[in-house]
Each structure stands twice: as C-alpha cells, then as structure tokens.
Amino acid sequence: MTSHLSPGESFLIHGGSSGIGTFAIQIAKHLGIKVFVTAGSEEKLAACKGLGADVCINYKTEDFVARIKEETNGKGVDVILDNIGGSYLQRNLNSLAVDGRLFIIGFQGGAVTEVNLQPMLARRLTIQAAGLRNRSLDNKALIVSEVEKNVWPAVVEGKVKPVVYKTFPLSEAAEAHKLMEESSHIGKILLIP
Numbered sequence: 001m002t003s004h005l006s007p008g009e010s011f012l013i014h015g016g017s018s019g020i021g022t023f024a025i026q027i028a029k030h031l032g033i034k035v036f037v038t039a040g041s042e043e044k045l046a047a048c049k050g051l052g053a054d055v056c057i058n059y060k061t062e063d064f065v066a067r068i069k070e071e072t073n074g075k076g077v078d079v080i081l082d083n084i085g086g087s088y089l090q091r092n093l094n095s096l097a098v099d100g101r102l103f104i105i106g107f108q109g110g111a112v113t114e115v116n117l118q119p120m121l122a123r124r125l126t127i128q129a130a131g132l133r134n135r136s137l138d139n140k141a142l143i144v145s146e147v148e149k150n151v152w153p154a155v156v157e158g159k160v161k162p163v164v165y166k167t168f169p170l171s172e173a174a175e176a177h178k179l180m181e182e183s184s185h186i187g188k189i190l191l192i193p
C-alpha cells in the first residue's frame with residue numbers, strides 16, 4: 001500500500017463497517033496491525049469488533065481525536081484511511097503520530113475546507129489520495145497483479161472474507177443505490193449481472 005503501513009503500526013479506518021472498511025479491518029489484522037475504527041452506531045461497531053478491530057469509536061457520541069490520544073498515550077495513529085475528506089481534515093491531522101500518513105479515498109464530508117497546517121510540519125505528516133477510475137488499463141492491471149500477490153493468498157486461506165450485506169440483480173440497481181443511501185448496511189452491496 002502507498003502508505004507503507006507496516007506490522008506493529010496503528011491504523012484508523014473511518015467508516016469501519018463500510019464495504020471498504022470491513023475488508024480493510026481484516027487485511028490489516030492479518031498483517032499484524034493495531035486497528036482503530038469509527039462508525040455511526042453500536043451495531044456497526046460490534047460488527048467491526050467481530051472482524052478484529054481493536055478500538056471502536058462511535059463518531060456520533062465520541063470525539064475521535066480525544067479517544068485516539070487516550071488510547072495511544074497521546075501519540076496518535078500511524079496511518080488513517082479516510083472516506084470523509086474536508087470536514088475531517090483538521091481532526092485527521094490532529095490524530096496522526098510523528099511521521100503519520102493520511103490516505104484520502106473519498107469526500108463524503110466535502111472537498112473544500114480551511115485547515116491549520118502546523119501539525120504537518122511539527123510531526124512530519126504526509127497527505128495522500130488516490131482513486132481507481134482515472135487510471136490507465138495497464139495501471140489497473142498492475143494493481144490487480146499486486147492484489148493477487150499480496151492480498152489474494154489471505155482470501156484463499158480464509159483469513160480475509162468479503163462481507164456481503166445484500167446482492168441485487170443489475171436490473172434492480174436503483175434499489176441497491178437506495179439501500180446504500182440509507183446507510184444501514186454493514187459490508188458490501190453487490191450487483192450481479
């Protein structure tokens with residue numbers, strides 16, 4: 001992974017019960033990483049715990065920055081996987097340890113914000129972001145081969161299992177979108193052609 005997340009490090013996953021989050025928790029635990037998650041309900045946090053998450057934070061009732069500081073003796077986490085973007089940027093920077101890395105994959109909290117960059121200099125932080133859509137076919141093929149090499153063995157061994165909440169035929173894509181917008185799901189919503 002671009003963030004160089006390594007065994008023994010700590011990793012905060014926002015939206016731990018999401019399609020992405022449920023997979024990220026399992027692969028990180030498989031690699032020997034301490035996992036922190038945020039989610040919006042006790043049911044979702046219990047699911048994250050069941051998948052191996054070590055520290056589960058309800059972002060609706062708790063201040064995640066304060067809880068991370070408390071759980072890490074004031075140090076912060078090494079890497080954050082963030083699907084929120086703008087509205088979390090300051091709090092994410094405040095939650096990172098020295099040499100910490102923030103990896104942004106979504107803007108559910110907007111793409112525009114104002115931020116105090118001081119923590120970046122003080123703690124040598126890195127902000128990265130990436131998407132899949134605008135990549136060349138060659139680059140996508142490279143990603144698939146890296147996944148085959150580094151992730152697939154854990155899936156074959158049953159150490160990492162996709163969490164599927166519900167499947168829909170392609171003709172019912174609108175229903176699937178409606179379910180995703182309601183955001184009561186835990187894991188992936190699949191469309192089957």
Ligand SMILES: NC(=O)c1ccc[n+]([C@@H]2O[C@H](COP(=O)([O-])OP(=O)(O)OC[C@H]3O[C@@H](n4cnc5c(N)ncnc54)[C@H](OP(=O)(O)O)[C@@H]3O)[C@@H](O)[C@H]2O)c1
Nearest residue numbers: 014015017018019020038039040059083105106130131132
């Ligand atoms: N860059 C890329 O390559 C890439 C690839 C795939 C997906 N994505 C992005 O990654 C994100 C997740 O995708 P997904 O398929 O896993 O979607 P998803 O299953 O719908 O997950 C979205 C999650 O965000 C949670 N959430 C919303 N506000 C939150 C907050 N303030 N703090 C913590 N969690 C919050 C929701 O649950 P609760 O609020 O109820 O906890 C829900 O679990 C999306 O933004 C998607 O666009 C990016």
